Amino acid sequence: MLSRITSRLLLISNLILAYVAGVVTLIGFFTRGTFADLGGMLAQWAVVLVAFALLVGLSNLIKVHIGRVMQRGEGWPYSLVLVGSALIVLAFGLIGGRGPGDPYVAWMFQWIYQPLGAAIFSLLAFFLTTAFFRALRMHSAEAIVLLIVALIVVIAQAPFSAAPELNIGVQIKDWLMDYPVLAGIRAIILGVAFGTIGISLRVLSGFDRPYME
Amino acid sequence: MNNYFIIHNSYFIISIMDVTCLNCGTTNRNTSRFCAKCGEELPRPQDNTQQSEDSLNLPWLQGVHERAVKQTGGLNPNVLAEAEARMAAQAQAKKQETLQTPQAEDAAPETPASPATPLQTRGTGAPDEPPPDWVVGILEPGAKPQASPEQSYEPEELDHIMPWLSGPPEAGIEAPQGAQETQHTEDNGKPGLPPWLSGMTVQETLQSSGTGAERDVPDDPANLGMGELQPFVPPDAPEQVVTEPIDIRQASKRKRAGSTPETVPDWLKPLAPRIGKDEQEVPPLPPLPTEPSTRFGLEPTGSLLAPIERNVPIRPPRPGSVETLAALLHAPTGEVLQRPVSALEQTPSQGALRRVGLRGWLLPDGLIYLVILALLVAVLLIRPPFGEQNAPAAGDVIDFYNVIELVPADRPVLVVYDWDATRSAEMSALADAVTRHLMARHLHFMTVSTVPQGPGFAQAVTDAAKDDYGYQYGINYLVLGYLPGNEAALSSLFNDFSSALPLDYVNGHRLQTYSLVQSGKLTSLRDFALIITLASDETTLRNWIEQVSARTGTQVIAAVPQALEPLARPYKNVPGAGLKAVVSGQAGALRYIQQMTQRGQDATGHFKTSKLADRLNAQSVAQILVALVILAAFVNMGMRRILRREA
Numbered sequence: 061m062l063s064r065i066t067s068r069l070l071l072i073s074n075l076i077l078a079y080v081a082g083v084v085t086l087i088g089f090f091t092r093g094t095f096a097d098l099g100g101m102l103a104q105w106a107v108v109l110v111a112f113a114l115l116v117g118l119s120n121l122i123k124v125h126i127g128r129v130m131q132r133g134e135g136w137p138y139s140l141v142l143v144g145s146a147l148i149v150l151a152f153g154l155i156g157g158r159g160p161g162d163p164y165v166a167w168m169f170q171w172i173y174q175p176l177g178a179a180i181f182s183l184l185a186f187f188l189t190t191a192f193f194r195a196l197r198m199h200s201a202e203a204i205v206l207l208i209v210a211l212i213v214v215i216a217q218a219p220f221s222a223a224p225e226l227n228i229g230v231q232i233k234d235w236l237m238d239y240p241v242l243a244g245i246r247a248i249i250l251g252v253a254f255g256t257i258g259i260s261l262r263v264l265s266g267f268d269r270p271y272m273e
Numbered sequence: 274m275n276n277y278f279i280i281h282n283s284y285f286i287i288s289i290m291d292v293t294c295l296n297c298g299t300t301n302r303n304t305s306r307f308c309a310k311c312g313e314e315l316p317r318p319q320d321n322t323q324q325s326e327d328s329l330n331l332p333w334l335q336g337v338h339e340r341a342v343k344q345t346g347g348l349n350p351n352v353l354a355e356a357e358a359r360m361a362a363q364a365q366a367k368k369q370e371t372l373q374t375p376q377a378e379d380a381a382p383e384t385p386a387s388p389a390t391p392l393q394t395r396g397t398g399a400p401d402e403p404p405p406d407w408v409v410g411i412l413e414p415g416a417k418p419q420a421s422p423e424q425s426y427e428p429e430e431l432d433h434i435m436p437w438l439s440g441p442p443e444a445g446i447e448a449p450q451g452a453q454e455t456q457h458t459e460d461n462g463k464p465g466l467p468p469w470l471s472g473m474t475v476q477e478t479l480q481s482s483g484t485g486a487e488r489d490v491p492d493d494p495a496n497l498g499m500g501e502l503q504p505f506v507p508p509d510a511p512e513q514v515v516t517e518p519i520d521i522r523q524a525s526k527r528k529r530a531g532s533t534p535e536t537v538p539d540w541l542k543p544l545a546p547r548i549g550k551d552e553q554e555v556p557p558l559p560p561l562p563t564e565p566s567t568r569f570g571l572e573p574t575g576s577l578l579a580p581i582e583r584n585v586p587i588r589p590p591r592p593g594s595v596e597t598l599a600a601l602l603h604a605p606t607g608e609v610l611q612r613p614v615s616a617l618e619q620t621p622s623q624g625a626l627r628r629v630g631l632r633g634w635l636l637p638d639g640l641i642y643l644v645i646l647a648l649l650v651a652v653l654l655i656r657p658p659f660g661e662q663n664a665p666a667a668g669d670v671i672d673f674y675n676v677i678e679l680v681p682a683d684r685p686v687l688v689v690y691d692w693d694a695t696r697s698a699e700m701s702a703l704a705d706a707v708t709r710h711l712m713a714r715h716l717h718f719m720t721v722s723t724v725p726q727g728p729g730f731a732q733a734v735t736d737a738a739k740d741d742y743g744y745q746y747g748i749n750y751l752v753l754g755y756l757p758g759n760e761a762a763l764s765s766l767f768n769d770f771s772s773a774l775p776l777d778y779v780n781g782h783r784l785q786t787y788s789l790v791q792s793g794k795l796t797s798l799r800d801f802a803l804i805i806t807l808a809s810d811e812t813t814l815r816n817w818i819e820q821v822s823a824r825t826g827t828q829v830i831a832a833v834p835q836a837l838e839p840l841a842r843p844y845k846n847v848p849g850a851g852l853k854a855v856v857s858g859q860a861g862a863l864r865y866i867q868q869m870t871q872r873g874q875d876a877t878g879h880f881k882t883s884k885l886a887d888r889l890n891a892q893s894v895a896q897i898l899v900a901l902v903i904l905a906a907f908v909n910m911g912m913r914r915i916l917r918r919e920a
Contacts, residue, residue: 085764089824096768103764104773106883156772161779162754164425169729174399177694185895189902196906211903217835218896219860219889237839246843 075266082264122146209236292316383551491774645898652894656887670864672854674872676803676830684802685717685795690727690734690816692809696834697730702862702885703832704734704807706869712742712749713874717789719801721753721774723762723813728754728778731816744778747787756777759812763820799825806831818844818852830854832861859888 081102088099125139133139149165156162190208195203215221216233262268291300296313307314421793680686688707692700711718720731731752735744744750753774756762765773771784784790794800804827808814814831822829833841835858844852856865863885870880 063697100765100768103758103761103767106761107758107765107773109757110761114757117493157781158779159776159781160728160754160779161777166729166732166736169726170733173726173729174697178697181695182698185899186642188898189645190641192903193641193898193906195907196910201912207903207906211900214896214899214903217858217860219863220893237842241839242842245839249843 063169072270074269078269078271079264079266082260086264118146212236284701336418393805450673450748458733459613548634620877645895648898649891649893652891657890657894667864669855669857670861670868673830673832673856674710674863674868676828676853677707677714677716677805680714680716680802682714682716685719685789685800685803686711686803687798687803688718688720688731688806689806689808689813690720690722690731691817692730692807693724693726696809699859699862700807700809700832700887701734702731702859702888703856703865704730705738706862706880707805707807707832707863708734708738708740709880710865710869710874712738712744713744713869715749717749719751719753719789721766721770721796722755723757723759724810725757728752732779747777747789749789751787751789752778753784756910759814760820763816766798767821767824770797770868798827801827804829805834807835809834813836815844822851823849828853830856832856834858835860859885859892863889 084095085099085102088095088097122143127133128139129136129143149168152164152168153159153162156164157245192207196208212229213233213236216226216229219232220226259268263270292303292305292315293300294308294311297308297311299308299310300307301315364622446676568780679688688711690704692704711807720735722728722731729732735750735752736748737747738744739750746752753770754777756766756774758765762773771790775783777784777787789795798804798821804817804821806817806829808817808831814833814837818829821827826849830853831841833855838855838857841852841855841857845855846852856862863882865883866880866882874880
């Protein structure tokens, strides 16, 4: 009996907290003064929580991979590289006293991390090209339309298409981007916005309680 | 449930004969393969069922066994087949046997049999041998069993060993035989019966092999109560794990040899001759992988493979299933499976597979990869003039340029670095151009990021450009760092960003120590004249437009990758504050630099477009290549259609 009352009170207090926080943030979005300040304070609390969550995630990541290295689990050399690189960057940031802006950290970021990230993304060109070739194997009308439009846009967006001889291609591309593509994207954005409003109202009214899960 | 008890217990009686270990002399159960004490391999007995039947050729025991088999629909195919074959021949003998039962009871003392020495009955049981005394005691509780020379137990010891023999004395003792037959269906706790034999009597068992047996067989073959069967563990029987291979085909053969003719569905009749023919040609399957199975005297595999006739509606086969089954039956699985296959034999056509793999890699993916690689390397070496653009700047670039030009000189600008390393090829060019434009106009600016990698890029870009324009960190610009939390982070910046980001990114000092903030002109997002978003993700761009620009009324312009431009367009040219201009890609960066050069912003001569032109060369060639691949795909599709029509 006591546990039921306690759980009931917990539920009611959670609902009240969520409702008050949501309403204050919503009113603060459209006004200035008290509600705006309260909304900003709640947002700062959320930022602090997210920052702690990042720390917890980092510690958990290191713990998991250290455990894998100690147990010689599958792929443990990769875990060793991960833990080693994380600790090295952390050590440089802490020893230098300048945090992430330390020159050594900046050097590693600029000459190690950035080229690796760009190299991985550059593989997309290979995959995309072969995907174009394979798309027509489906023999569907959608694939044919997709490839025709892609052909026009790819040619018209190339730097050499700025030449006056290729102006017709650029005009076709602009028409495609300004009308069909823009209309489709706006429809998607409006649909997402209406869906978000609906979900927000359900959360505020207590029908959905994602914070209780 | 009752049937299952009977099966297990009858079989338990059959299989309790022991096997003596040759090494240590320990007595083990005959189902054991290894000695329970020393682990030595025990002498292999013959087939358990056959041995049991040969050694215990007792009519009363066979009756128990057969009755159990009958009631379960033939769970043991061998016994069932033999029982049905003997059924007709023993019909007359059973009648005589029933009449001679009192005489056999009289002769019992002359052929003593004790349950404590079951091996003594092995092979000595004659068809007309009477049941042992303890069975007679069960059979007729009122009769006094005659003591045998080996039976030296006191009544108390006997009660302790077999407590069921001394049940309630008043129950059933005085009941006549006919009453017992009617009572046994109702009284499961009958005195004199062990709990695992409750529910049947020996008289009933003796009659079960005769004409009276059919009376107990359920009329409906499907109504066997199999769904209620539960695994039964005899109370005193130790669990034995037998690691014998389960030969499904042998069990299936035994089933077919001993079972009644089966009803073949119509859709399987065309295959029936083939099955019989192939069965002789196909060698037996090799022993399946050893799988431990728990047995308690009953052979589970035989039980599972024995026919269980139910009234299951037979559906017509799916299209092609009969042909598939026929192909599988004709497949030479036996010989291949019998001999061990080495690793090399598993891939006999390794060379062919390698050729197929190489061809499969080359067509079309590998070939496309190689062509792209060769072209990009060639472009870097040859440097064709594709990257040079002499066309006038587009409207977006001019709008972008004009918005920055219109910023008041005394108001700072917020530059958002929300891009990661994957887009650095495009975004670094755009960020460099924007930063140089701001520095060329001597505008103060601050950078902030909602992406973890953003501050690193901000530091790198500003450090590379600051010396060309005489900019000093903390006086002319600041790098604030990373703020987690997406929408919440932007809301926290809205009123007082110094509380959300109290330290700068480069030095880790408090913001109030820098002269750019000390002036008191910068406290919230409303104090910025312009927000320039360098975003590589649609979400971050949308957040800045919806959460910040809509609330503060501050203008936003965006520099994004070329792939993100269609997603940024819906926010452009919306009435009120919002996205005012978008520049995208390396081509946009080059045109933006050309625009600044034309307007005289390149007074210092630091706008270098040669590197950007090289990148655009490679991008142009790649785009031509993608277009050619698309055309090749269309040609390929057309050729296939033409060839298909001709074929």
